[in-house]
Amino acid sequence: MIKFYDAPMSGNCHKVRMLLSMLEIPHEVVPVSLPNMDHKTPAHLARNPLGTVPVIEDGDVVIYDSQAILVYLAKKHGDEQLLPIDPEGMALVQQWLSYAVNEVWNGPALARAFLLFDRDVDLARCLAAAKTTLSILDARLSQHDWLALDRLTIADIACYPYAALAEDGKISLAPYSALQAWFKRIEALPGYVTMPGLGQQPGG
Amino acid sequence: MIKFYDAPMSGNCHKVRMLLSMLEIPHEVVPVSLPNMDHKTPAHLARNPLGTVPVIEDGDVVIYDSQAILVYLAKKHGDEQLLPIDPEGMALVQQWLSYAVNEVWNGPALARAFLLFDRDVDLARCLAAAKTTLSILDARLSQHDWLALDRLTIADIACYPYAALAEDGKISLAPYSALQAWFKRIEALPGYVTMPGLGQQPGG
Numbered sequence: 157m158i159k160f161y162d163a164p165m166s167g168n169c170h171k172v173r174m175l176l177s178m179l180e181i182p183h184e185v186v187p188v189s190l191p192n193m194d195h196k197t198p199a200h201l202a203r204n205p206l207g208t209v210p211v212i213e214d215g216d217v218v219i220y221d222s223q224a225i226l227v228y229l230a231k232k233h234g235d236e237q238l239l240p241i242d243p244e245g246m247a248l249v250q251q252w253l254s255y256a257v258n259e260v261w262n263g264p265a266l267a268r269a270f271l272l273f274d275r276d277v278d279l280a281r282c283l284a285a286a287k288t289t290l291s292i293l294d295a296r297l298s299q300h301d302w303l304a305l306d307r308l309t310i311a312d313i314a315c316y317p318y319a320a321l322a323e324d325g326k327i328s329l330a331p332y333s334a335l336q337a338w339f340k341r342i343e344a345l346p347g348y349v350t351m352p353g354l355g356q357q358p359g360g
Numbered sequence: 361m362i363k364f365y366d367a368p369m370s371g372n373c374h375k376v377r378m379l380l381s382m383l384e385i386p387h388e389v390v391p392v393s394l395p396n397m398d399h400k401t402p403a404h405l406a407r408n409p410l411g412t413v414p415v416i417e418d419g420d421v422v423i424y425d426s427q428a429i430l431v432y433l434a435k436k437h438g439d440e441q442l443l444p445i446d447p448e449g450m451a452l453v454q455q456w457l458s459y460a461v462n463e464v465w466n467g468p469a470l471a472r473a474f475l476l477f478d479r480d481v482d483l484a485r486c487l488a489a490a491k492t493t494l495s496i497l498d499a500r501l502s503q504h505d506w507l508a509l510d511r512l513t514i515a516d517i518a519c520y521p522y523a524a525l526a527e528d529g530k531i532s533l534a535p536y537s538a539l540q541a542w543f544k545r546i547e548a549l550p551g552y553v554t555m556p557g558l559g560q561q562p563g564g
Contacts, residue, residue: 205496206463219451221458228451241445247423247432253454254425257461259410278482292409 158183161203161211163190165272167265167317168222169210170351174313175226178347179233183212190273223253226310239310248304252311255289256318263289265318267325286327290335293319298334301341308345316342317351362387365407365415367394369476371469371521372426373414374555378517379430382551383437387416394477427457430514443514452508456515459493460522467493469522471529490531494539497523502538505545512549520546521555 160176160183162169176183188194188209196207204211204220211220212228219228230239240246263286269275270282293315296303304311320339322329329336342348364380364387366373380387392398392413400411408415408424415424416432423432434443444450467490473479474486497519500507508515524543526533533540546552 205499217448217451219448219455221455223458224451224454227454228447231445231450232447241435243432243436244421244423246435247421247428250428250431250457251423251425254427254457254461257458258465261462262466278485281482295409 159186159213160184161186161188161200161209161213163188163195163209164352166190166209167268167321167351168208170317170349171222171313172210172212172225172229173349174316174347175229175234175310177349178345179229180347181229181233221257223257223310223314226253226314230310237307237309240305245305249309249311252303252309253314255292256311256314259285259289259292260315260318263287264322264325264327267327268318268321271325283325283327286322286325290319290322290327290329290332293338294332294335297338301338308342312338312342321351363390363417364388365390365392365404365413365417367392367399367413368556370394370413371472371525371555372412374521374553375426375517376414376416376429376433377553378520378551379433379438379514381553382549383433384551385433385437427461427514427518430457430518434514441511441513444509449509453513453515456507456513457518459496460515460518463489463493463496464519464522467491468526468529468531471531472522472525475529487529487531490526490529494523494526494531494533494536497542498536498539500538501542505542512546516542516546525555 158181160172162173162185188200194200195209201207203213203218206220208220210222210225211218212225219225227239239249263282266275266277267279267282267286270277270279300306302308302312303315319335362385364376366377366389392404398404399413405411407417407422410424412424414426414429415422416429423429431443443453467486470479470481471483471486471490474481474483504510506512506516507519520543523539
């Protein structure tokens, strides 16, 4: 059975939680305490030299990076709806996986990490980046229901958590109506699981 | 024929240049001048809302983000050596594509952008990140010839340019012997093209 190294407040872990639930994949959760630095132990660094969560182990296969885990689970347990393999579809999904990795992480996610977890970041820079990041998502979603294609793909799952959690970083979501409508479409999907803390936030 | 929007000094564009050459894909280069702000014109923003290079157009298909372009070209013109589609292989490639997007970009690439192009970044933060980024690459490459699998994949092409150009950002590559050996393996590949300026740098 898949072992899933999971920290409750991590939006990156939430991507994995969502897809495991949506695809009904049996798995065992191994809790990782970030305050206790469980992610920097030698055992965890052997699984993932970056010392981050999530990580999954599936027999001998060990995968870190939340986008890579989405790819693994979608390819093994999902279908080409979630992760197409034609050149155009695959590339359009990758475009938004890259957006999750850089723009969404270095904007709203790090602003949240500063405010909730006291992470050492340049807050002004993260907040400015977050506005651009959310505006580009909102512009795309004002023309399309889903980010990469005309249906849900792992690109949506990769970009969702830290966009939806932006108000944890004191970033108002009020200007982004198309983004908010997309949150609602995702939250209505069969198997969707709520992010811990998300329900307590205005606009979340 | 594929149109390739290319800025000469961009390491992200160099990834695309390398794969176009290695796979001998016919294409037309459309030069983009970053000093002239060609990448922020309405015409370019219509192709890519992020206002970055590279971008490719292949008939009606428009792809931005260098990793997404590598995926597109490898899937359309390459084979499963460069981009596997089994769950584990695909996920391991994604792991290092994500590394190129975040760690390699926000470390050595942005330090270089500060020093060569006066880009507004926090240099001390980029330099510290670059050391970690290059150390993790070096540790991986001290155990394996290639990043993701036992052969060249697009993961290597995605991580190569800004690692090889690190000395543009005044980051010494001397401590990283496995990284330097990997540069030589890549530079010996059929179809490899030199990065403009790379030959002038010590250790490049």
